[in-house]
Amino acid sequence: GQSLEQPSEVTAVEGAIVQINCTYQTSGFYGLSWYQQHDGGAPTFLSYNALDGLEETGRFSSFLSRSDSYGYLLLQELQMKDSASYFCAVRRDDKIIFGKGTRLHILP
């Protein structure tokens, strides 16, 4: 089986930095992905880490530690449009298994 744990909600201030953590337990682990989903919309891909370390894409960065079964998504210079749900997901075989999601609230 597999399980992913991430906080259900996080609140941050516009312009600040926020980190969303994810721990996972799964067999056949290939990598950790992050997706963003706005209310009523479909998930959009943000990043994928197959190897340990930090991947940076603009204001978003993602980190993976395979030995710790842990990763995080770092969002910098938060904007109001970043208010959304963020899901970590593991790739197992050819499937993507999603965590329960973290709802990010941004205060002006």
Added chain:
Amino acid sequence: GAVVSQHPSRVICKSGTSVKIECRSLDFQATTMFWYRQFPKQSLMLMATSNEGSKATYEQGVEKDKFLINHASLTLSTLTVTSAHPEDSSFYICSARDRDTAYEQYFGPGTRLTVT
């Protein structure tokens, strides 16, 4: 590139009827498509994996006779919810894996199903 469409975007049907949802990869060929269901404020739950030209593989707890999946071509998969009930009301999302890029999956915009 890598666009996946779903039709319809929203559908309302009466209890007991069936509804078909289409998922198309518009600019790539997808040997594998995936169907997810998402209830409000919950995660995406994988329902089934659809492979072109073969039977779908359903996740544990998903009724294959209720959720019929057909993947007749490399660009089209359909999900038919048969004998729909109000508890089937949900957001159904498909994703498609590009045959040429291995593990990359692209998500459709989703279909909001309401059963009255």
